[in-house]
Amino acid sequence: MSQTEQHPLDAAIALTELAPGKYTGKTHPxxxxxxxxxxxxxxxxxxxxxxxxxxxxxxxxxxxxxxxxPVSDELIDIDAQPVRTNRSxxxxxxxxxQNEQTVAMCTAVFxxxxxxxxxxxxxxxxxxxxPETVAAxxxxxxxxxxxxxxxxxxxxxxxxxxxxxxxxxxxxxxSSLWVRDQPPRPLDFAALASICDVFFPxxxxxxxxxTPMGTVTLTSYFHTDSKTLSxxxxxxxxxxxxxxxxxxxxxxxxxDVWSANxxxxxxTHQMVYxxx
Amino acid sequence: MSQTEQHPLDAAIALTELAPGKYTGKTHPxxxxxxxxxxxxxxxxxxxxxxxxxxxxxxxxxxxxxxxxPVSDELIDIDAQPVRTNRSxxxxxxxxxQNEQTVAMCTAVFxxxxxxxxxxxxxxxxxxxxPETVAAxxxxxxxxxxxxxxxxxxxxxxxxxxxxxxxxxxxxxxSSLWVRDQPPRPLDFAALASICDVFFPxxxxxxxxxTPMGTVTLTSYFHTDSKTLSxxxxxxxxxxxxxxxxxxxxxxxxxDVWSANxxxxxxTHQMVYxxx
Numbered sequence: 001m002s003q004t005e006q007h008p009l010d011a012a013i014a015l016t017e018l019a020p021g022k023y024t025g026k027t028h029p030x031x032x033x034x035x036x037x038x039x040x041x042x043x044x045x046x047x048x049x050x051x052x053x054x055x056x057x058x059x060x061x062x063x064x065x066x067x068x069x070p071v072s073d074e075l076i077d078i079d080a081q082p083v084r085t086n087r088s089x090x091x092x093x094x095x096x097x098q099n100e101q102t103v104a105m106c107t108a109v110f111x112x113x114x115x116x117x118x119x120x121x122x123x124x125x126x127x128x129x130x131p132e133t134v135a136a137x138x139x140x141x142x143x144x145x146x147x148x149x150x151x152x153x154x155x156x157x158x159x160x161x162x163x164x165x166x167x168x169x170x171x172x173x174x175s176s177l178w179v180r181d182q183p184p185r186p187l188d189f190a191a192l193a194s195i196c197d198v199f200f201p202x203x204x205x206x207x208x209x210x211t212p213m214g215t216v217t218l219t220s221y222f223h224t225d226s227k228t229l230s231x232x233x234x235x236x237x238x239x240x241x242x243x244x245x246x247x248x249x250x251x252x253x254x255x256d257v258w259s260a261n262x263x264x265x266x267x268t269h270q271m272v273y274x275x276x
Numbered sequence: 277m278s279q280t281e282q283h284p285l286d287a288a289i290a291l292t293e294l295a296p297g298k299y300t301g302k303t304h305p306x307x308x309x310x311x312x313x314x315x316x317x318x319x320x321x322x323x324x325x326x327x328x329x330x331x332x333x334x335x336x337x338x339x340x341x342x343x344x345x346p347v348s349d350e351l352i353d354i355d356a357q358p359v360r361t362n363r364s365x366x367x368x369x370x371x372x373x374q375n376e377q378t379v380a381m382c383t384a385v386f387x388x389x390x391x392x393x394x395x396x397x398x399x400x401x402x403x404x405x406x407p408e409t410v411a412a413x414x415x416x417x418x419x420x421x422x423x424x425x426x427x428x429x430x431x432x433x434x435x436x437x438x439x440x441x442x443x444x445x446x447x448x449x450x451s452s453l454w455v456r457d458q459p460p461r462p463l464d465f466a467a468l469a470s471i472c473d474v475f476f477p478x479x480x481x482x483x484x485x486x487t488p489m490g491t492v493t494l495t496s497y498f499h500t501d502s503k504t505l506s507x508x509x510x511x512x513x514x515x516x517x518x519x520x521x522x523x524x525x526x527x528x529x530x531x532d533v534w535s536a537n538x539x540x541x542x543x544t545h546q547m548v549y550x551x552x
Contacts, residue, residue, distance in 0.1 A: 061526055062493045062547045064340045066383055068360035068367040083371070083378040084344035089492060089549065091344040091381060093369075095359070102359040105367060107342055107383055109492050109547065113524040116552050119482065121448050121519040172397050206395065216365060216385050217338045219495040221547045223523040243397040244532070245540040247499040248389040250337055252543055254530070256520070264521040267528055269545050271338045271385065271497045273365065276392050 007185045008148055009194065012041045013048045015078065023049050023078040025096075027071060031145040036070040038145035039215050040197030044190040046094045046106035049080035051189065057082070057090040058112035059226060060189050064219040066105040074098050088112045113225060124238075124262040129154060131178040131236040131260075149198055152178040152236070158204045173202035173243035173253070184234035189222065192229060195237065195257060196220040196268035202243035202253040203274045212275040216250070220268040232259050249273060283461045284424055285470065288317050289324045291354065299325050299354040301372075303347060307421040312346040314421035315491050316473030320466040322370045322382035325356035327465065333358070333366040334388035335502060336465050340495040342381040350374050364388045389501060400514075400538040405430060407454040407512040407536075425474055428454040428512070434480045449478035449519035449529070460510035465498065468505060471513065471533060472496040472544035478519035478529040479550045488551040492526070496544040508535050525549060 012028035031041040043065045050056055080094040089111045096104040134152035156175030179198055181191055201213045241255035250273055257266040288304035307317040319341045326332055356370040365387045372380040410428040432451030455474055457467055477489045517531035526547055533542040 064383060064493070064495060066367045066385065069362065083381055086345065091342045091378070091492075093381060102367070105359055105369060105383060107340060107381060107493075109342065111492075111526065111549075113526070116522075116525050116550065117483070118523045120521045121478070121482065122521060202397070206397065207393070216367075216387075217340070217383070217495075219340060219493075219545065221520075221526075221528040221545070223521040223526070223528070225524070244497075244543045245396045245398060245499040246392075247394045247540070248501070249392050250387065250389070250497075250499070252497040252499070254543075254545075264523070267520045267530075267545075269495065269497070269530075269543075273387075274392065 007181070007183065009041070009044070009181060009185055009191060013045045013190050015048060015052055021053060021080045023080065025076045025078055027073050029144065030148055033143045033145050036072065038143070038197070039065070039067055039218060040194035041145065042067070042071060042104055043106070043197060043218060044194040046078065046096060046104060047108065047193045048190050049078045049094050050092045050108055050110065053080055053082070055082050055085070056110060057085055058088070058110050060222050061109040061111045062219065062221050063106065063108045063193055064217065066217050067215055068105055069101065069103045071103050072098055076103070120264045122256055122264060124258055125176070128238065134178060148182055150180050150182040151198070154178070156205055158200060158208060169207050170205065173206035174241070175199065175205060176238065176240045178236040179239050180234060180236045186234055187229045187232045187237070188226065189229065192222065192257065192266055193220060195239065196255070196266055197270070199239060199241035199253065199255045201272055201274070202241065203246060203251055203272070206243055206246070213272055215270050215272045218268065218270040220266050222266050224263070224265045228263065235260050237265065246274070283457070283459065285317070285320070285457060285461055285467060289321045289466050291324060291328055297329060297356045299356065301352045301354055303349050305420065306424055309419045309421050312348065314419070314473070315341070315343055315494060316470035317421065318343070318347060318380055319382070319473060319494060320470040322354065322372060322380060323384060323469045324466050325354045325370050326368045326384055326386065329356055329358070331358050331361070332386060333361055334364070334386045336498050337385040337387045338495065338497050339382060339384045339469055340493065342493050343491050344381055345377065345379045347379050348374055352379070396540045398532055398540060400534055401452070404514065410454060424458055426456050426458040427474070430454070432481055434476060434484060445483050446481065449482035450517070451475065451481060452514065452516045454512040455515050456510060456512045462510055463505045463508045463513070464502065465505065468498065468533065468542055469496060471515065472531070472542055473546070475515060475517035475529065475531045477548055477550070478517065479522060479527055479548070482519055489548055491546050491548045494544065494546040496542050498542050500539070500541045504539065511536050513541065
């Protein structure tokens with residue numbers, strides 16, 4: 001990628017403003033998933049509608065996205081409104097429609113942060129191999145969007161080459177990996193929101209087999225600001241994901257995302273449909 | 277409570293239908309918190325608007341609530357709409373307004389479940405004391421809503437009697453407790469949605485001191501159905517809560533809720549404002 005070329009993520013989250021809070025966007029072939037675009041990029045696109053809004057207050061604190069229907073390659077109409085603006089917090093509703101039908105719904109909290117006592121209860125692992133020493137994930141039949149990420153699994157990868165060969169089911173669904181945009185791109189909230197959805201469905205990891213699935217709703221909490229993210233730049237971030245419960249067609253998984261020096265950047269949770 | 281008397285939770289989540297999807301509700305003094313009503317009951321009230329809706333498909337899979345502003349004791353106008361109904365899933369947007377201003381915003385997924393492979397990655401503790409052997413929480417200056425729950429802390433309670441006396445900060449913010457409605461009431465989705473918010477703010481547990489705080493957004497994932505919940509009846513459920521990260525005015529916490537026989541009923545997460 002030359003210095004003057006637009007990064008595919010920036011192309012994928014680009015908005016055309018029609019009126020205040022009214023935008024159009026479109027899918028980008030670089031982030032295609034099996035059906036429709038990668039959910040992380042839809043999350044980034046919708047967050048970007050609030051980020052670009054002239055009435056935005058502060059920075060993202062949380063985002064919830066409902067994946068209501070597959071997003072097609074037609075124009076996406078986006079309606080972003082701050083439904084409540086308080087002194088230091090702001091609540092957003094962002095609807096994405098195609099042909100007058102809701103395809104995605106997003107809510108978010110933005111806020112002006114102030115410096116306070118801070119701490120982390122989650123533990124950053126101490127025995128991490130450097131990203132350069134971990135092999136980048138490579139496999140033949142991969143959704144296109146995975147080529148937009150440099151995924152370096154430290155543990156808990158699905159044995160994709162063994163799918164169909166009855167690999168043994170596991171007792172848990174934990175993974176950890178180094179990840180960054182491919183090509184590298186300075187980290188910001190849009191990129192982080194997308195990375196929050198980069199973890200493979202835990203049902204694949206737990207069962208070591210493929211099943212039809214789709215995230216129905218994703219929630220991410222941000223513990224960082226633009227300044228911290230820009231300091232991380234194009235460094236790898238650490239992601240750790242785990243499954244919680246799987247019951248009659250839906251499961252949930254949780255993950256956390258850290259800077260390489262151990263700052264917690266985000267926690268993220270999702271509820272996922274699976275077929276059998 | 278006599279057999280004919282309405283349970284306070286049922287009174288608190290009662291809706292008056294004005295038109296399809298348009299309801300009014302009101303706060304109940306029994307669920308008052310320091311400022312406005314207990315968030316769990318607001319979650320239950322908003323979920324109830326979808327549960328009562330004639331177009332509802334199936335049962336709750338997830339709920340996200342934004343606490344946009346304090347709810348006052350005036351009438352609450354509720355607008356519940358299924359923004360997208362698919363073959364087996366349905367996405368909801370439920371807005372609560374007072375005096376034309378949004379005070380709470382809720383999204384939810386409902387679905388028709390089918391029997392599938394099921395499992396739980398989270399571990400149910402093996403060394404639990406029976407609820408009857410754990411003392412019910414008792415303290416003088418408690419918000420009214422806490423009297424509507426029988427809270428039996430097994431571990432990780434804030435030393436409320438020591439507040440202000442510089443009790444030592446802890447390394448984590450984990451708690452576990454048995455909980456049920458007080459007076460006992462058969463468990464259903466509304467009661468479960470409310471219990472998902474019953475865990476004290478982790479910043480109190482971690483720091484062993486009080487600070488001004490308020491949940492800004494709560495997300496709960498349900499791994500159960502009405503039949504299972506009705507079988508639990510008035511039994512205690514186990515709740516376990518933990519903190520994740522605290523950074524410049526906001527922290528997040530996660531919890532899971534189980535039946536006494538070890539079925540995972542819900543996982544729940546929230547982002548919380550704190551002052552200093």
